[in-house]
Amino acid sequence: xxxxxxxxxxxxxxxxxxxxxxxxxxxxxxxxxxxxxxxxxxxxxxxxxxxxxxxxxxxxxxxxxxxxxxxxxxxxxxxxxxxxxxxxxxxxxxxxxxxxxxxxxxxxxxxxxxxxxxxxxxxxxxxxxxxxxxxxxxxxxxxxxxxxxxxxxxxxxxxxxxxxxxxxxxxxxxxxxxxxxxxxxxxxxxxxxxxxxxxxxxxxxxxxxxxxxxxxxxxxxxxxxxxxxxxxxxxxxxxxxxxxxxxxxxxxxxxxxxxxxxxxxxxxxxxxxxxxxxxxxxxxxxxxxxxxxxxxxxxxxxxxxxxxxxxxxxxxxxxxxxxxxxxxxx
Amino acid sequence: xxxxxxxxxxxxxxxxxxxxxxxxxxxxxxxxxxxxxxxxxxxxxxxxxxxxxxxxxxxxxxxxxxxxxxxxxxxxxxxxxxxxxxxxxxxxxxxxxxxxxxxxxxxxxxxxxxxxxxxxxxxxxxxxxxxxxxxxxxxxxxxxxxxxxxxxxxxxxxxxxxxxxxxxxxxxxxxxxxxxxxxxxxxxxxxxxxxxxxxxxxxxxxxxxxxxxxxxxxxxxxxxxxxxxxxxxxxxxxxxxxxx
Numbered sequence: 001x002x003x004x005x006x007x008x009x010x011x012x013x014x015x016x017x018x019x020x021x022x023x024x025x026x027x028x029x030x031x032x033x034x035x036x037x038x039x040x041x042x043x044x045x046x047x048x049x050x051x052x053x054x055x056x057x058x059x060x061x062x063x064x065x066x067x068x069x070x071x072x073x074x075x076x077x078x079x080x081x082x083x084x085x086x087x088x089x090x091x092x093x094x095x096x097x098x099x100x101x102x103x104x105x106x107x108x109x110x111x112x113x114x115x116x117x118x119x120x121x122x123x124x125x126x127x128x129x130x131x132x133x134x135x136x137x138x139x140x141x142x143x144x145x146x147x148x149x150x151x152x153x154x155x156x157x158x159x160x161x162x163x164x165x166x167x168x169x170x171x172x173x174x175x176x177x178x179x180x181x182x183x184x185x186x187x188x189x190x191x192x193x194x195x196x197x198x199x200x201x202x203x204x205x206x207x208x209x210x211x212x213x214x215x216x217x218x219x220x221x222x223x224x225x226x227x228x229x230x231x232x233x234x235x236x237x238x239x240x241x242x243x244x245x246x247x248x249x250x251x252x253x254x255x256x257x258x259x260x261x262x263x264x265x266x267x268x269x270x271x272x273x274x275x276x277x278x279x280x281x282x283x284x285x286x287x288x289x290x291x292x293x294x295x296x297x298x299x300x301x302x303x304x305x306x307x308x309x310x311x312x313x314x315x316x317x318x319x320x321x322x323x324x325x326x327x328x329x330x
Numbered sequence: 331x332x333x334x335x336x337x338x339x340x341x342x343x344x345x346x347x348x349x350x351x352x353x354x355x356x357x358x359x360x361x362x363x364x365x366x367x368x369x370x371x372x373x374x375x376x377x378x379x380x381x382x383x384x385x386x387x388x389x390x391x392x393x394x395x396x397x398x399x400x401x402x403x404x405x406x407x408x409x410x411x412x413x414x415x416x417x418x419x420x421x422x423x424x425x426x427x428x429x430x431x432x433x434x435x436x437x438x439x440x441x442x443x444x445x446x447x448x449x450x451x452x453x454x455x456x457x458x459x460x461x462x463x464x465x466x467x468x469x470x471x472x473x474x475x476x477x478x479x480x481x482x483x484x485x486x487x488x489x490x491x492x493x494x495x496x497x498x499x500x501x502x503x504x505x506x507x508x509x510x511x512x513x514x515x516x517x518x519x520x521x522x523x524x525x526x527x528x529x530x531x532x533x534x535x536x537x538x539x540x541x542x543x544x545x546x547x548x549x550x551x552x553x554x555x556x557x558x559x560x561x562x563x564x565x566x567x568x569x570x571x572x573x574x
Contacts, residue, residue, distance in 0.1 A: 189444065205385075206385065206409060208410045
């Protein structure tokens with residue numbers, strides 16, 4: 001598709017305006033707002049990574065915290081012990097995550113563990129790994145891994161030591177990159193094959209598609225993408241605990257964005273992340289104003305339910321058709 | 331060009347636990363011919379198809395495609411060997427558009443070039459008179475159109491042998507005649523070999539060079555369309571003994 005075609009239409013133009021606003025954001029917003037934006041973009045990025053496997057290829061993972069953790073620990077541990085750049089650690093994390101994802105895929109796809117049973121398998125692996133890291137002294141075991149914080153005065157992009165603004169631009173670049181990468185996946189052969197497998201595996205098989213190989217690629221790509229998000233978390237938060245990084249809660253939180261926004265769509269995970277964070281912030285404020293404990297959680301839950309009942313396919317597919325935003329992709 | 335038949339089915343059988351669904355069925359489909367597989371409900375026609383296409387493992391027997399033994403290869407491998415199939419119970423990729431459905435079959439060629447696959451798929455859709463519906467979601471198609479989509483998708487894999495499982499079912503007589511004409515055209519112009527399961531006798535009579543009749547999982551007769559329709563065993567299984 002030519003650049004001109006890419007820029008025509010309402011959807012893409014809105015997208016560009018949004019991007020411009022995001023690039024300019026650190027100039028105009030305070031530290032708190034910046035931290036919110038970072039959280040939104042991180043959730044969007046992780047949601048997109050999960051979306052490759054579930055949304056495109058139809059393989060349900062409920063244990064993506066596993067790859068977040070592996071990416072975080074691979075880069076974090078290499079940095080703490082050897083002073084290795086997170087960029088190299090990131091590659092290590094991607095390799096490890098893709099390998100572990102492939103093992104899960106091999107077990108699941110070879111032995112026809114499908115649907116929710118496959119999801120259970122992914123949870124099991126995430127939980128095993130959490131327990132393993134909880135007892136692994138070299139990575140800090142249950143007392144965690146702390147990344148030394150120095151040199152805060154100037155940003156060091158090679159070692160990723162620096163200001164929140166640097167991290168903001170990093171996660172913005174990751175989200176844009178993840179979006180473009182997802183889009184290019186959908187537009188090439190593997191994307192069509194994945195969607196065919198998602199829609200009807202038997203028919204895909206009858207058309208000569210190497211189903212097993214395509215599913216393996218989906219897991220490996222999704223796992224590697226997710227692990228980059230883990231690297232970001234490690235260097236942004238500077239401390240890692242198996243209890244939280246590999247937690248079931250993280251796996252669920254990660255898939256909520258795409259589910260609300262629209263599983264299998266390109267923009268759904270981003271929209272979902274924005275909506276969830278906006279809801280979270282609004283209800284926190286509401287809870288504080290009213291002053292009753294638990295109001296936030298109840299309102300949040302009710303809101304999720306309402307969205308899922310009204311728009312079971314996610315908000316984005318509805319918005320897209322409602323406002324004619326086609327052209328910006330799926 | 332080899333002289334072997336396009337498809338040679340040799341003594342194939344399939345048991346589901348105790349049930350013998352297909353038993354010692356042998357027939358051949360000569361290169362460039364159109365052969366029909368007919369028989370009453372439950373005769374084992376679709377099972378025979380699934381055995382040929384590799385969707386089900388054979389209990390016994392051998393399947394040769396274009397002189398090559400394809401026995402026991404999986405469905406995807408057999409497709410890549412040159413067998414395109416449709417499903418009796420249609421299986422569209424519901425969330426994809428009509429043309430995208432066909433592209434999935436076409437993408438194996440031209441190194442996976444999406445633009446070329448789209449162009450080739452549109453040609454096939456035009457041939458099947460689905461061209462104007464190319465960008466609709468497949469789930470919006472009516473059943474007759476879904477049947478046509480099945481054929482289009484199978485054709486996109488550029489098969490040597492096309493297996494059609496009841497693609498005329500639910501078509502109006504005019505539509506049925508159109509489909510017959512399309513298939514005859516393909517057969518004549520590209521030399522495509524076709525094996526079809528069909529209940530619509532109008533189509534069977536018009537299309538087939540040769541008819542194989544199954545009953546209770548066994549072959550009871552074969553011959554030209556007029557031969558089998560007057561065969562006593564065939565009349566008996568369709569109409570009962572007193573008519574034979």
